[in-house]
Ligand SMILES: C[S@@+](CC[C@H](N)C(=O)[O-])C[C@H]1O[C@@H](n2cnc3c(N)ncnc32)[C@H](O)[C@@H]1O
């Protein structure tokens with residue numbers, strides 16, 4: 001997904017969820033007493049969730065770094081929101097093998113909304129989030145899709161020879177937890193594996209209602225990776241086929257254009273985790289020895 005301005009104008013569900021979760025966890029996050037918090041956001045996209053809901057929580061002297069794998073997203077966010085020194089945007093693939101030196105171990109908080117379901121190497125991404133936090137400790141707040149009907153629609157579309165050439169690698173775009181029978185347990189285990197001893201993971205069953213065909217199509221257009229690969233004159237046909245499949249899955253309510261609604265039942269992973277200091281009795285420990293510090297506060 002690279003079309004920042006499309007995303008910025010069709011991300012109601014993402015905004016809704018991020019706001020709710022931040023309102024809920026703002027007081028749980030461990031803010032510094034000196035007000036010099038450094039916060040990095042993973043997969044900031046066009047930047048409006050970060051600026052509207054995360055930035056207001058940060059003390060006035062805090063530092064904010066928005067990151068994204070897409071240089072187009074970073075360019076858009078920088079152009080619209082990078083107005084002062086304490087806020088900047090930069091490219092970062094959270095699944096990378098080695099974190100850039102200037103980011104590693106520099107942050108008190110890491111947040112990420114609606115990004116980690118795009119990352120197949122979830123354990124690598126969590127390891128990087130752990131290492132972005134300062135050695136003396138910090139916390140992270142993560143929300144992403146475990147499952148969504150969009151993934152089943154993609155698989156049906158891939159079986160259609162009209163679309164299959166554009167969708168061969170569909171599995172790359174399906175949440176790594178979509179097939180899990182216990183996504184909460186699986187994610188908790190990954191958090192443990194990378195060294196997060198204290199964490200809380202919830203799987204929330206949500207339903208979002210899209211009002212009308214145009215709203216649903218715009219939301220699909222904003223995030224669908226396959227449209228970028230096909231000629232623009234096929235986009236509307238692809239979206240019509242998408243809607244037909246949604247209707248065949250009984251996710252539609254109402255018959256006429258005016259009162260037509262589409263239901264999207266999905267599972268959201270909401271996780272809050274704390275990194276405890278990397279040292280015990282002045283001895284630095286690397287994960288998995290981190291688990292030895294259980295109970296440390
Ligand atoms: C749905 S958007 C979410 C944007 C924003 N956080 C929000 O809540 O509106 C997902 C973003 O994750 C980014 N992304 C996907 N894979 C990523 C990766 N491996 N590392 C960093 N960002 C990634 C995409 O480029 C996209 O901008």
Ligand SMILES: CC(C)=CCC/C(C)=C/CC/C(C)=C/C(=O)O
Nearest residue numbers: 114149150219220223251263264
């Ligand atoms: C009814 C139905 C199939 C709705 C799908 C709606 C939709 C556009 C889901 C997108 C999920 C997703 C991958 C969001 C994101 O990454 O921001």
